Amino acid sequence: MKYKVAFVCVHNSCRSQMAEGWAKKLGSEIFEVYSAGTENYPQVKPLAVEVMEEAGVDMSEHKPKLLSDIPPKLDLLITMGCNVVCPFVPTKHMEDWGLEDPSGGPIEGFRVTRDLIKTKVEELIKRVENKEIEL
Template sequence: MKPKVAFICVHNSCRSQMAEALGKMFASDVFESYSAGTELRPQINQDAVRIIKDLYNVDMNETHKSKLLDDIPEVDIVVKMGCNVVCPFLPSRHEEDWGLEDPSGKSDEEFIKTAKIIEEKVKDLAKRIKNNEIDLSLERDVR
């Protein structure tokens, strides 16, 4: 059974949505991708949607919506996107923070840079899972 990975941030409208889309694109053979946050937005950041469509030909408007933490199944791995505030907590066996700046309101170049960083991090996460570098045998961290 493939591990479930949640990409989380407060609003679940930009970086976490990009990570979910790229996780499904580049790592679906290794893990299941989800994204969620603690607050909903009426729609995903349309700059993020446009950049992911331009770079990867994936239309997040058709496949994604803003989700709360309670809307996704229990997960094995939590990836915090870099909230710069108190990040949401979700029980998991492994947690890491990618510390990504939010490109919202910035130039296309910032969105492209963020998407490319997320792509590399998703591929690296998949490699670490495949190579058993992440211990998923531990009990869930339930703080």
């Protein structure tokens, strides 16, 4: 059985997209992965795509999505620290990762965020596998 996980932030253009990319690459055996935003945005940030490509994760086909574009019931909902209150999304487990948005800054900030997200995704996978999260 795969657990439905969604990574959510305001625009679904950077952090939540990176988390989706990492979770698909590292956790595809246990997760069905989604990401979404609470507001429309025209594209994924090019620097986010570039730094993920550097790490071997292809996000070239990713497009921003809204909460209405993902399943209405989830096992895990991860917000990225964007001080946004998500509309009610039925989920068994919710947590906020409190990550700064690198948008508008230098590429190095995107790399730092990418690496933090990778670590958090790896930890999430271990916590789910070890049944530290009740699902």
